[in-house]
Amino acid sequence: MxxxxxxxxxxxxxxxxxxxxxxxxxxxxxxxxxxxxxxxxxxxxxxxxxxxxxxxxxxDEPEQAKPRLHIDVNATDRDQDAELERLLKLGARRADVGQTGQESWHVLADPEGNEFCLLKARIDPV
The missing domain is CATH 3.10.180.10 (2,3-Dihydroxybiphenyl 1,2-Dioxygenase, domain 1)
Structure with a gap:
């Protein structure tokens, strides 16, 4: 197991x-x-x-370094562009980690700066 x-x-x-x-x-x-x-x-x-x-x-401790783990999310009921707009309205912001602009995902940061990616594929919500 x-x-x-x-x-x-x-x-x-x-x-x-x-x-x-x-x-x-x-x-x-x-x-x-x-x-x-x-x-x-x-x-x-x-x-x-x-x-x-x-x-x-x-x-209350200061951030030590860039986290070695981040979260990837996928939209379940809309396309990537619509989900990106929703996430930005919720308080996410775009993050630059050296992307070329050709990636199929968007790198974002939550309100405290934790990076996460919005992937292109839509997945089943369950």
Whole structure:
């Protein structure tokens, strides 16, 4: 038997603000709030389903370096251009990581600067 990813943990300065952003991006809901300020978000069916939950863990420590992991997202109910516009309206911003402009994906950053990519393919929401 193998493991599977059940949770992703992202350190951030404002878990509530990032929870609002990522819930809107992924159609997730807040699943839990901890006394330390951490917020867990995930699919409506909760922890243990086919998608991992995301724990937004509050930290006041400065960023150490560029994270070695980033999230890729795909639109489920619209084309890439329409999804890009939606993400930008939610507070994402374009990020330059040395793209040539010929890529089939868009590099973006969430409100705290965490990079993620919007891929071209539309996928099934389930």
């Amino acid at each position: 193998a493991c599977r990813i059940s949770e992703l943990v992202l350190s951030c300065r404002d878990p509530e603000a990032l929870a609002r952003f990522w819930c809107a991006v992924l159609d997730f809901v807040v699943l839990d709030r901890e006394d330390d300020g951490s917020v867990e978000i995930g699919p409506r069916e909760g922890f243990g389903g086919p998608q991992p939950t995301i724990i937004l863990s509050r930290t």
